[in-house]
Amino acid sequence: MSGIEPVQKQFGRAAAAYVESPNHARGEDLDRIVALATDHGGERIVDVGTGVGHTLRRVAPSFRAAVGVDATREMLEAGLGVLAGAGVKNALLIQADATALPIASESADVVTSRLAAHHFADAAGAFREIARILRPGGLFVLVDNYAPDEPELQRFINEVETLRDPSHVRNHTVAGWRGLVERAGLRTTVDSDTAITKLTTENWLERSQTPPDRAEEVRRRLRTASPSAVAAFQIARTTFAVRKLILIGRK
Numbered sequence: 132m133s134g135i136e137p138v139q140k141q142f143g144r145a146a147a148a149y150v151e152s153p154n155h156a157r158g159e160d161l162d163r164i165v166a167l168a169t170d171h172g173g174e175r176i177v178d179v180g181t182g183v184g185h186t187l188r189r190v191a192p193s194f195r196a197a198v199g200v201d202a203t204r205e206m207l208e209a210g211l212g213v214l215a216g217a218g219v220k221n222a223l224l225i226q227a228d229a230t231a232l233p234i235a236s237e238s239a240d241v242v243t244s245r246l247a248a249h250h251f252a253d254a255a256g257a258f259r260e261i262a263r264i265l266r267p268g269g270l271f272v273l274v275d276n277y278a279p280d281e282p283e284l285q286r287f288i289n290e291v292e293t294l295r296d297p298s299h300v301r302n303h304t305v306a307g308w309r310g311l312v313e314r315a316g317l318r319t320t321v322d323s324d325t326a327i328t329k330l331t332t333e334n335w336l337e338r339s340q341t342p343p344d345r346a347e348e349v350r351r352r353l354r355t356a357s358p359s360a361v362a363a364f365q366i367a368r369t370t371f372a373v374r375k376l377i378l379i380g381r382k
């Protein structure tokens with residue numbers, strides 16, 4: 132499997148779990164992405180990797196038109212219910228790959244993408260598409276997990292994430308995410324790199340329906356982690372944490 136197939140397989144079977152997932156349905160990062168998007172304002176907003184629409188349902192009311200794009204049909208189907216439940220009437224959901232957005236060039240005032248880019252098989256291509264659809268002066272807000280700078284820790288977290296969910300591609304470092312967005316032609320600033328996503332290991336494994344052998348290997352890696360990994364990821368008996376970046380890109 133390559134490209135978006137692993138994503139569609141993974142999120143297709145796990146879609147329902149994302150409707151109530153506390154790390155997706157709420158959070159300071161969600162409040163912040165909403166504040167940045169609505170403070171910038173404009174007519175049109177596009178949310179890339181919208182999933183079941185948690186970001187979209189919060190930002191859509193501040194714009195005339197809102198579009199959520201996602202590769203996985205089942206996530207979008209669950210998203211229809213999330214949007215209806217929130218009383219959102221101006222949002223359109225489109226199934227597409229982030230590297231081929233069916234949206235006119237320079238037509239979006241704001242583009243958001245939250246907790247999705249680490250699944251993009253071609254993040255550079257996705258950011259180029261996002262830069263293409265943004266109008267000059269437009270704002271891109273990326274929220275995603277990032278890896279520490281130390282290669283050993285990058286390897287540790289990306290291997291654990293991929294064991295848990297084979298559609299995981301990469302938590303880049305802060306510099307890595309920035310470089311990808313800048314090479315797409317946007318000027319970047321780091322809004323915040325101090326937030327963490329605290330994960331309860333068993334809930335996290337359950338949400339992605341990780342097969343028992345891989346789940347056991349994840350538990351083993353967490354149990355036997357090096358002291359530097361224990362410190363970096365706050366690994367405790369039942370929980371651990373990944374760092375979260377809020378990155379702003381301007382066209």
Ligand SMILES: C[S@@+](CC[C@H](N)C(=O)[O-])C[C@H]1O[C@@H](n2cnc3c(N)ncnc32)[C@H](O)[C@@H]1O
Nearest residue numbers: 155180182185201202203206228229245247250
């Ligand atoms: C964790 S969910 C999204 C979370 C959502 N943005 C939120 O705020 O709750 C990640 C989503 O990224 C989507 N995705 C992954 N790779 C993609 C790609 N190449 N193009 C479009 N969507 C993609 C998946 O289908 C999945 O729905």
